[in-house]
Amino acid sequence: MEQTTSQPWQASQSSDLYGIERWGNDYFGLSADGNVTAKTLNTEVALLDIVKGMVDRDLQMPVLLRVENILDAQIKRLNQAFANAIERVGYSNSYRGVYPIKVNQQAQVVEEIAAFGERYGHGLEVGSKPEMIVALSTLTKPGSLIICNGYKDQEFIDLGLQATRLGFDCFFVIETPSELPIIVERSRVLGVRPNIGIRIKMISQVSGHWNSTSGDRSIFGLTATQLVEVVDSLREEQMLDCLKLMHCHLGSQIPSLSDIGNGVIEACRYYIDLVREGAALSHIDFGGGLAVDYTGAASCDNQSRNYSLDDYCQALVETVKLTLDAEGIAHPRIVTESGRAVVAYASVLLFNILDTTTFESTGQVVAQPGENPLLSQLRGVVENLSEETIEQSYEDVHRYRKQIRDGFQQGTVDLRCRAMAENIFLDTLHSIAALLDNLEQIPPLVADLKLSLADIYYGNFSLFQSLPDIWAIDQLFPIMPIHRLDEEPTRQAVLADITCDCDGKIDNFIGSAAASKTLPLHPLEVGEEYYLGVFLVGAYQETLGDLHNLFGDTNVVSVRLNRDGSFDFVKEIHGDTIADVLSYVEYQPRQVELNYRNTVERALQEGRINVAERQQMIKAFKASMQGYTYYERED
Numbered sequence: 001m002e003q004t005t006s007q008p009w010q011a012s013q014s015s016d017l018y019g020i021e022r023w024g025n026d027y028f029g030l031s032a033d034g035n036v037t038a039k040t041l042n043t044e045v046a047l048l049d050i051v052k053g054m055v056d057r058d059l060q061m062p063v064l065l066r067v068e069n070i071l072d073a074q075i076k077r078l079n080q081a082f083a084n085a086i087e088r089v090g091y092s093n094s095y096r097g098v099y100p101i102k103v104n105q106q107a108q109v110v111e112e113i114a115a116f117g118e119r120y121g122h123g124l125e126v127g128s129k130p131e132m133i134v135a136l137s138t139l140t141k142p143g144s145l146i147i148c149n150g151y152k153d154q155e156f157i158d159l160g161l162q163a164t165r166l167g168f169d170c171f172f173v174i175e176t177p178s179e180l181p182i183i184v185e186r187s188r189v190l191g192v193r194p195n196i197g198i199r200i201k202m203i204s205q206v207s208g209h210w211n212s213t214s215g216d217r218s219i220f221g222l223t224a225t226q227l228v229e230v231v232d233s234l235r236e237e238q239m240l241d242c243l244k245l246m247h248c249h250l251g252s253q254i255p256s257l258s259d260i261g262n263g264v265i266e267a268c269r270y271y272i273d274l275v276r277e278g279a280a281l282s283h284i285d286f287g288g289g290l291a292v293d294y295t296g297a298a299s300c301d302n303q304s305r306n307y308s309l310d311d312y313c314q315a316l317v318e319t320v321k322l323t324l325d326a327e328g329i330a331h332p333r334i335v336t337e338s339g340r341a342v343v344a345y346a347s348v349l350l351f352n353i354l355d356t357t358t359f360e361s362t363g364q365v366v367a368q369p370g371e372n373p374l375l376s377q378l379r380g381v382v383e384n385l386s387e388e389t390i391e392q393s394y395e396d397v398h399r400y401r402k403q404i405r406d407g408f409q410q411g412t413v414d415l416r417c418r419a420m421a422e423n424i425f426l427d428t429l430h431s432i433a434a435l436l437d438n439l440e441q442i443p444p445l446v447a448d449l450k451l452s453l454a455d456i457y458y459g460n461f462s463l464f465q466s467l468p469d470i471w472a473i474d475q476l477f478p479i480m481p482i483h484r485l486d487e488e489p490t491r492q493a494v495l496a497d498i499t500c501d502c503d504g505k506i507d508n509f510i511g512s513a514a515a516s517k518t519l520p521l522h523p524l525e526v527g528e529e530y531y532l533g534v535f536l537v538g539a540y541q542e543t544l545g546d547l548h549n550l551f552g553d554t555n556v557v558s559v560r561l562n563r564d565g566s567f568d569f570v571k572e573i574h575g576d577t578i579a580d581v582l583s584y585v586e587y588q589p590r591q592v593e594l595n596y597r598n599t600v601e602r603a604l605q606e607g608r609i610n611v612a613e614r615q616q617m618i619k620a621f622k623a624s625m626q627g628y629t630y631y632e633r634e635d
């Protein structure tokens with residue numbers, strides 16, 4: 001056989017393999033020396049350099065990295081894309097964005113969005129009283145939009161009416177008819193004319209995971225009959241002039257642009273008729289739904305999207321214009337509540353690999369004189385292996401191994417023979433797996449063969465704490481090593497986290513063409529850390545997570561890139577200590593320490609340890625209580 005001399009692996013091959021250009025949205029790239037970089041302001045910084053800065057600051061893995069400029073850049077792109085579409089289409093009103101706090105409520109994120117977004121008048125969307133309080137303490141500019149969704153009690157409404165008095169453009173979006181009397185009454189009592197919005201129940205169905213947000217059985221919004229009732233009540237109260245906003249929300253992560261277009265048309269029909277009913281509508285709010293292309297496939301798949309940001313803006317603006325122009329209705333201000341698309345890109349979960357398990361033979365497969373004849377049968381399988389006999393060989397090797405395992409069970413096969421059999425078995429499976437790459441179609445029998453041979457890489461993170469949507473809704477996020485990308489990743493692996501839960505694993509990856517059950521990775525190097533990043537995790541992951549196994553919040557670092565290619569650590573938050581997480585589940589850290597102290601004291605009295613050992617034990621325990629919940633490397 002002729003051996004082709006293979007070219008050394010190039011970083012560009014890694015780029016293709018992990019699809020970073022496809023999902024990175026120009027915020028992440030690969031340098032020629034094999035590092036993932038964060039890119040903004042025409043400069044790029046290697047994530048590994050940021051990790052080195054973390055190590056110097058004693059911020060251990062796992063760390064949630066936030067790149068503030070990426071947050072800024074997304075807000076800018078969103079507002080500019082709408083401004084461009086408005087200009088292109090000749091739309092005669094403006095765009096206003098609001099950020100829905102529920103998508104990432106962390107103070108650093110909301111404050112950054114409010115501060116940077118101020119130049120665009122970017123406001124906030126709130127769905128609860130705590131979120132309302134956040135909005136009131138974060139926004140400073142009069143005229144900023146506050147959109148109040150969710151079920152609102154008197155206290156919530158009072159906060160909103162005061163916000164109006166303070167100069168904010170605060171809208172109560174009526175989600176159920178029972179809210180209206182409270183709004184009417186409280187605005188009388190407080191002497192404030194309220195801004196009222198109305199949420200319509202959309203019939204347009206969309207594909208994607210969140211499609212139950214619309215349709216007859218949607219739990220949100222008013223039906224046509226309820227709309228009529230609300231309009232009549234407002235007219236009776238002489239408050240129809242307060243009804244200024246119409247709201248709809250088709251769901252999150254809508255992959256198909258034509259679904260969005262249909263929803264917009266439906267919304268416009270409601271808008272037209274509400275105007276004709278006499279409502280003083282001036283705002284049309286399309287909610288969220290702008291999707292993130294997690295897989296980079298640019299398709300209608302649930303985890304992707306078949307449109308660009310510009311396409312989205314164009315579709316909204318143009319459809320509203322055409323539909324309203326045909327009826328001679330003035331153009332309203334367009335509002336959207338994009339959350340996911342604004343915050344997803346800015347956060348990366350970084351963690352190190354602690355260990356691996358491989359499923360390979362550990363040597364010892366050569367025939368020994370006088371060995372059990374079953375072994376030579378087993379060895380014979382690989383000799384007859386070809387692309388045509390894959391299924392036969394796969395069955396044979398399992399049958400012979402079963403005979404040997406049965407023999408071991410009955411005492412006719414010894415431990416060494418059994419061990420050799422397991423090695424031959426694994427070698428044979430690897431030989432079969434190697435042939436699969438040449439096949440157009442993988443026989444069903446061996447469909448999961450590669451997965452069953454994949455390495456397990458143990459990562460220093462908790463899926464339940466940091467990536468809850470992988471567990472809950474099979475969300476895909478791009479995952480890849482952040483360095484060594486100028487080296488060929490020769491292993492195929494699945495990831496396990498450090499919880500003791502068999503669900504704490506990741507075995508579904510975006511793959512280079514289609515979803516893949518394994519991730520290509522590099523073998524670990526002795527004495528060197530191997531770092532992976534999970535990308536696009538800024539939306540919905542941070543507070544849905546839980547304390548499974550009492551792994552707490554991770555360390556969080558915010559960086560800001562500078563034009564000269566340097567970067568600053570702008571904020572560092574140390575994650576939960578063990579004492580923190582214990583107190584979340586109602587232990588009292590002082591009592592926990594006291595209990596341990598008593599146990600140690602008893603051991604001392606019983607002569608099991610001496611006084612010096614007692615001191616040492618108590619000191620170490622106290623240090624643990626103040627330590628990180630994740631695996632810590634000793635320096």
Ligand SMILES: *Cc1c(COP(=O)(O)O)cnc(C)c1O
Nearest residue numbers: 100252253288289337338339340
């Ligand atoms: C969750 C939610 C959003 C955010 O949706 P994204 O798809 O993340 O942009 C917007 N508006 C409402 C009413 C929501 O419930």
